[in-house]
Amino acid sequence: MRLALIGFGNIATTLLTQLDAPLDAVSVLVRPDAADATRARLDGEFVKLSAERTVCTDLAGLLLTKPDLVVECAGHTAVKAFVPDLLEAGLDVILVSIGALADEALHGALTDAARDGNARLILPAGAVGGIDLLASLGAAGDLQVTYRGTKPPMAWAGTPAEETLDLEALSEPAGFFNGTARQAATDFPKNANVAATLALAGAGFEATQVELIADPQAPGNIHEYQVSSPLARYSMRIENLPSAGNAKTSVSTVYSVLREIRNRIGPVAI
Template sequence: MRLGLIGFGNIALTLLGQLAETLDAPLEHLTVLSLPEMEAETEARLKGDFASVAREAVVVTDARELLAHRPGLVVECAGHAAVVAHVPPVLHAGIDVVIVSIGALSDAALEAELRAAAIAGGSRLILPAGAVGGIDLLAALGAAGGLEVRYRGSKPPLAWSGTPAEQALDLGALSEAVTFFTGTAREAARDFPKNANVAATLALAGAGFEATHVELVADPAAPGNVHEYSVVSPLAKYSMRIENLPSAGNAKTSVSTVYSVLREIRNRIGPVAI
């Protein structure tokens, strides 16, 4: 497999570590698109810590160079700005892209641009389930219409550092759970781009950004990143609660998100996809 990665932060590093441990054989080729100022450091890490992941590995700094190495699949794990800058030309070139920063699609114009690029290139924009389960059932029920979806995301207070919650609350002093945001999935994904990818995933799979109700909670008793949602449809009703451990390098990201991307890659490589 020829794999491309957009980004070389916590998610990419964890993913590469898992690939090194779980692949039966090295990738044929790995191309990593990094920030120009991180190019040398990224090359050193690939040659050192991740030398066993691929038979060949190169670092590039823009989408044109990434495409020159002919990846069969590209994984974006670098944030909303990277989706805007790099994903459209990759899709337009006919290459499937797995997007981790699903919240970027809360920008309706960007979502339309990505869909148009995929149609023009004959490629697919792949949205992994990430830190939440039951997306297959939600998407199936969505075909019947009439969905009601309510989502509640709870994290330890300091996991909300660097977000608007910091202006509303003294995160370090909370002694009980506080709901600091109530609104639509579009608003949540826009205002909390590093914390609300689950809300965007649920919206895209089900009732849409405006019809998906979201609550965000800072909870000092949270056992990790907790995702709860309920679905009511004419066909079925269900609810789900998932307690995710945070990623070792970033409390905002659930470690299961990385394994969700790993599943997408392994489904491409293996003889059976599930």
């Protein structure tokens, strides 16, 4: 496989450390000011992953590497800037920043681009489980989904949570958001990808209700949701460890992307 990555932060580098099969090529798209540092890491700790390793600073350069699959892991701005053109070029893209699809215009543009390019926009389950069941139940309609996201206080640093809470002084759980999945994904782009994933798999952005909580006793990033449909009812609670170096992201997100890649290149997909 010829694998391309947009971004070379915590998610991308952790993903590359977990790939256990050599690749035909690895290419990475980063900002020009990050190119030298990215090239040094790629040619250092990831030298055995592939003999062909390329650092690109624009979309044209990435396309020249002829990737079979692209993984976006650089945030909402990168989704808007690069993913439509990649899909139109016929390249399948795994979207880590699923919350970007709360933007209806962008969601529509990506869907059209995938259709025009005969490509697939792949939405991994990320830090949450049961997406297969949720998507199946959604076909029957009349679906009710509520989600609660709980993280340690400093995982909410730099978000609107700081407007209502003193995160450093918090001594007990405190909720700071109640609303739709669309608003959660819009207001907390680095923290609410799970809410967006649940919405897209199930009842939609407006019908999926979200509560966000800061808890100093939280053992990690906790995702809980309840589903009710004419076919079944279920609830799920997942306690994820935060990704190293980024408390906002659950480390299982990386392994969800890894699963998508392994299903792509392995003889059996599950």
